[in-house]
Amino acid sequence: MLLHVPNVLSADQTTAIRQALENSQDWVDGRETVGAQGAQVKHNQQLADASPLRQQLAEKIQQTLMQHPVFFAAALPLRILPPRFNRYRGGGTYGMHIDGAVMRLDSQQHLRSDLSCTLFFNEPDDYDGGELVIADTYGEHEVKLPAGDLILYPASSLHEVRPVTRGERLASFFWIQSMIRDDARRRMLFEMDTSITRLTQTGADSDALLQLTGVYHNLLRQWAET
Structure with a gap:
């Protein structure tokens, strides 16, 4: 199921998160968190996992998600990998790939990635390119949503982020293990x-x-x- 969930964050929440990310000095090469295959096609920046800002923002987003009725009804989450944050600019892109099936949640637990999510922090007119393209049996779907909106889609889908040729694309991304596997x-x-x-x-x-x-x-x- 490919689902657009609007207004996950308010305009004020979105602006505050975007400004915090723009001012952060904790950006690292996005290839640090993928395997050898993903590193060949991933060219972006990512907020360091150990960054206090990442942990603070991830907690706020997770709390908001669990209170959002449409998100909860669609995902029926059992576990959520704490949100991460990425930045695309200057031609940054992430070629066609598929997400890993099992991810480490903490030192004792793993998560099966049933669903992938991207939460947007920039308005579509703020940047050129940067479309999230999701491929399924019905073809390819281009996704470029308003700030504060979220796209929810099967983690088993092939997908890519097209090059950002103007401006900057800031987003949060994370995975969900649903109570309903199918x-x-x-x-x-x-x-x-x-x-x-x-x-x-x-x-x-x-x-x-x-x-x-x-x-x-x-x-x-x-x-x-x-």
Whole structure:
């Protein structure tokens, strides 16, 4: 499922994060956090994992995400790798690649990457290029979202970031292990949850809503891995 989640961050939150990133001196070569294959096509900068700013911003974003109803309903997160931050400018790019299937969460836990996320901090007109291109069975999808918006997509997808030829592209990226491993089942649950919300808002029959809500939770109970 490829999903655009708007207004994850407010305008004030987005501006504060962008300014903090622009003023940071903790940027390092983005190839430090990928394997040999990824290093051949990755040409960007990344906020150092050990940076106090990275840890501070990651915590704030994670707290916001867990309170966002659309994000939570779509991802059904079990574990989230603390967000990282990257910067593309001066032709910076990341060629077509696929994310690793298993990532280290901490010294004792690993995370299966079911979903990939990119959260944008610049408006699309602030820079040229920099489109996130996601390939699936329906072709290639170009993504360049407003500041504060997020794209959620299967981590199994081939994807790339096209060269930034003007300005600067700042974003956060991270991975999620969902309670629902299967993408088709996760999509079905999201669509059902969305329908329940809309029916509730429009005053649908309460008994039918109760039954549909029960079906949702029983499917979640049957499919969830915790």
